[in-house]
Amino acid sequence: MTVPTTAAIDELSEELSPGSVLTDPEILASYERDRELWASAVAPLAVVRASTVEQVSTVLRWATRHSIPVVPRGAGSGLAGAANGVEGGIVLSLEAMDQVLALDPTDQYAVVQPGVVTAELKRLAAAHGLRYAPDPGSAEFCTIGGNVATNAGGLCCLKYGVTRDSVLGLEVVLADGRILRLGGRTVKDVAGLDLLGLFVGSEGMLGVVTEVTVRLRPAPRSVATLVASFDELAAAGRAVAGVLTEGRPSMCELMDAPTLRAVEEYRPSGLDTDAAALLLVQTDDGDVEAIERCARACEEAGAGFVMTTQDEAESELLTMARRTALDALEAQGQWLLDDVCVPLSAVPDLVAGCQEIGTRHGVTVACFGHIGDGNMHPTVVFDHGDIAAESRARRAAEEIARLGLHLGGTVTGEHGVGLAKRDLMAEQVGPVHLDVQRAVKEALDPAGILNPGKSLG
Structure with a gap:
């Protein structure tokens, strides 16, 4: 790709409204990466804050x-490096496109526009007796556009999907x-290829994405919450099988021992x-x-x-411990x-394996997540500024991802691939799968300008 010149950036500034193109070095540095801290990132040459679909179209042309x-x-707010800046590129920010355009009870x-914060949409839906079901842990600050880009999940995926x-x-x-324009406002639409599904998670x-039509659902009739502690991981795994059969839960979460200790120290609430392991259902x-x-x-x-409790305040307190x-x-x-996402029966082996990996590499590995659908979030923790520990942590994280593959799972269940999981995804899906994805990419983006280097390499 050719290196963009000052003249090219100036040309874009002239085509957009004043103040849309930002080049202040401090601003550029703040748009360099997402919340994944180890994937490579380069400060963009400019940040463009689009406010209309026409401006986005102008930028891409x-x-x-x-x-x-x-x-x-x-x-x-992503956790895979998918929004990290690339060499010689710009960042196109959609955060100013933050309007709810319609809501039909x-x-x-x-x-909604892509910059709408997920939690704000959930609150607006609730005010109409409805529910926007996706519930990522970062709901208070992530946006719908980012959720669509990564096909985000959350605590309620078990019942309502991603x-x-x-x-x-x-x-x-x-x-x-x-x-x-893809899809519409109907629940069912099977006209043609599923291009809608192709773009979600891309x-x-x-x-x-400049506009999203989302499905709302009736608000929950009532919420009941269960917390159960176990002396063995295998027992927690057995319990999940029974819970899924007996209760049709909307949420089934697990926290292992290192997570429990950290949460109780951070916000005391009487956890064991x-x-x-502790189950939250x-x-x-x-x-x-x-x-x-x-x-x-x-x-x-x-x-x-x-x-168990059906008290709203108690349920919120217990759920907050997991969040x-x-x-x-x-x-x-x-x-x-x-x-990492694995078959349900393999979750106890995944958690136990994560703890063994942490011990072997001399780092803490805490495992929590959505055990009801097998999507866990092993988290490697080490001291700030300890270069040797950081190196061990990286090796541990890579082993954890490969453990997930060995157990019949996937290297990402809801955070996306980005830069962080690009090589591991290639191991998972194989060359034919990658060839098909690259062919789709080339057909839609022959110049290769859209988020190059991410996911597909």
Whole structure:
């Protein structure tokens, strides 16, 4: 690709509204990377803050004309390096496109721009007696556009699926500036190839999402919560099988011993820090007996302690303990968060394997996540500024990902590939799979300007 010149940047500034193109070095540095701290990143030559689809179209036509890489970016909350700056490129920020364009309580959908914060959409839906189901841990600051780009998940994936399962339609700007509309406002639409599904999870490599039509669902009838502690990981695994059969839960989360200790130290709430694992289960369908059936399943599997509640405040307190897991671990040192998904029966082996890997490399590995669908987040923690420990942590994280593959899983369940998992994904899917993906990429972006180097290499 040709190196962009000052003249090319000036040309773009003239085509857009004043203040849209930013070149201050301090601003550029703040857009260099997402929350994944080890993937390579380069400060962009410019940051473009688009506010309309027409501006996005202008930027991509300009970039194709000058062969300048474009990295689309939402809130920068990703954990795979997918929004990291690339050599000789610009960052196209969608955060200013933050309007809710429509919300229809009757047909149960909303039309939003990509910069809408996920939690804000959830609150707006709740005010209409509805629910936007995807529930990533970063909901208070991540954006819908980023969720679409990575096909984000969260705590409620078990029942409601990932972001793709709540996307009805998209407006996407292609690399040549054309505007493509996919899907619509109906729950069912099987006309033609599933291009909608193709763009969800494509990490900005095929086009830039400028509008999203999302499916809303009826608000939960009532929420009941269960917490159960176990002296053995295997017992927690057995309990999950019973819970999924008996309770139709909306949430089924696990925290291992290192996570429990970190969370209790960070925000004391009476968690059993001597337990090998803790399960957090929620039901939301109004079946008042479901949570008790789940409790019995935990007891039969060997739980040492089981508590259930239908009190909203208690449920929120228990759920918050799980949501603060990463913050609690961050308070203990530098962290490297993984995203491994394995078959349900393999989760105990994954968690035990993570602990063995941590011991062997002399770093802490805390494992928490969505055990109900097998998507766990082993997190390597080590001291700030300890170069030797950082090197060991990197090796541990790579071993954890390969352990997931060995157990029949995938190297990413919901965070995406980006730069962090690019090589590991290639190991997982193989050359034919990569060839097909690259052919799609070349067909839609022949100049290769959209987020080059990410995912596909």
